[in-house]
Amino acid sequence: MEIVPVAERRKTRKINVGRVAVGGDAPITVQSMTTTKTADVEGTLQQIYALAAAGADIVRCTCNEIEAAEGLAQIVPRSPVPIVADIHHQYKMALAALDAGVDCLRLNPGNIRKPDHIKAVAEACGERGVPIRIGVNGGSLHPDLYEKYGGTVTAAAMVESAQQELAFFDDVGFDQVKISVKASSVPLMIEAYRELSKVTDHPLHLGVTEAGPLPNGLIKSTAGIATLLAEGIGDTIRYSLTADPVHEARAGRALLESMGLRERKNVDLIACPSCGRAEIDVYDVANKALEAFGEREIPLQVAVMGCVVNGPGEARDADLGIAAGNKRGHLFVKGQNVAVVPEDEMVEALVEWAEFMHEHGVEAALARADTVKAAREAERDRNLLLESQGDDANNTEAKIDLIRKR
Numbered sequence: 001m002e003i004v005p006v007a008e009r010r011k012t013r014k015i016n017v018g019r020v021a022v023g024g025d026a027p028i029t030v031q032s033m034t035t036t037k038t039a040d041v042e043g044t045l046q047q048i049y050a051l052a053a054a055g056a057d058i059v060r061c062t063c064n065e066i067e068a069a070e071g072l073a074q075i076v077p078r079s080p081v082p083i084v085a086d087i088h089h090q091y092k093m094a095l096a097a098l099d100a101g102v103d104c105l106r107l108n109p110g111n112i113r114k115p116d117h118i119k120a121v122a123e124a125c126g127e128r129g130v131p132i133r134i135g136v137n138g139g140s141l142h143p144d145l146y147e148k149y150g151g152t153v154t155a156a157a158m159v160e161s162a163q164q165e166l167a168f169f170d171d172v173g174f175d176q177v178k179i180s181v182k183a184s185s186v187p188l189m190i191e192a193y194r195e196l197s198k199v200t201d202h203p204l205h206l207g208v209t210e211a212g213p214l215p216n217g218l219i220k221s222t223a224g225i226a227t228l229l230a231e232g233i234g235d236t237i238r239y240s241l242t243a244d245p246v247h248e249a250r251a252g253r254a255l256l257e258s259m260g261l262r263e264r265k266n267v268d269l270i271a272c273p274s275c276g277r278a279e280i281d282v283y284d285v286a287n288k289a290l291e292a293f294g295e296r297e298i299p300l301q302v303a304v305m306g307c308v309v310n311g312p313g314e315a316r317d318a319d320l321g322i323a324a325g326n327k328r329g330h331l332f333v334k335g336q337n338v339a340v341v342p343e344d345e346m347v348e349a350l351v352e353w354a355e356f357m358h359e360h361g362v363e364a365a366l367a368r369a370d371t372v373k374a375a376r377e378a379e380r381d382r383n384l385l386l387e388s389q390g391d392d393a394n395n396t397e398a399k400i401d402l403i404r405k406r
């Protein structure tokens, strides 16, 4: 049976943020934002490179002062990904960012309010072929709309804010626009995006604003963004976390990959949750493996399993895995045992096999292994564990017997 994880993607028009397309049939993209002072060119570029390595397709930098715009002029030509300038209150900063050569602007309609200013920015963008994101934010809604909707932030108010801004752009014939209607409340942002998607075909940038620190920020963002993506809504996403923005890029990328919306780029490390049968500290080995793979572009699913009794079976769909047993690590490729290594070399072996598989393929990996011997060794350790622990590693039956006797 074919698995259809998400609804068909809503049709939107395509715009170009530098060389990255957003909307239409373009892949859903991941965005993040730098936390450095934009005037600090080297520090900002360092962060941009880290974000790109972690999966960001587009990066936003604040342009809040003239020094930031000057910084952008040096950053944009050296950046590996398109740069969006975040403009808040001063429309002149938008013009300065355009002069710096940025690939997109983000305007908050709640902050730049004069129609003449908005139109001047849109005209300048039109001349340069630079798109704009209308970034409506529930927390900074225009006071008139806030009042109109009864002194409360509603989905309808956020959608109206975006439409008002779009009307200014229409007046000057500018349509290279993507839109976000973010709120810190997940149900509110979901409703706002659903309503917005009914009234516009501009690409939508999804996010839960001010989602907060890990892990709750991740959970809130995922709840909001994934719900919409599953409904076919959304063309580009950003996690807004109170954490190193590398977490944002990684999370965005992992979400899209896990929903089948982007090709895998880095290792997808899966691991069992551990239990009474575990022969190793699964958390420790999994974290060490995660660290060892880092941002290497090896698009394989790699499993770390706590015991050889159940591990290879439970992770048989992984490309590569390792399961512990009897102080040894049993490596398996696509469910077939391929090698046995000492327990303290498990992580090293995983990385070496992953690199080999990435370079030469599964068949070559199986061909270089003595699969019969490896399977025999695994069976031996599996039986030893079963003999010493029985079928029930947690001794449930013995515990129940004890409870009954008392």
Ligand code: SF4
Residues within 6 Å of the ligand: 272, 273, 274, 275, 276, 277, 278, 279, 305, 306, 307, 308, 309, 310, 311, 314
């Ligand atoms: S049975 Fe083995 S593989 Fe499964 S959770 Fe327990 S330790 Fe991990």
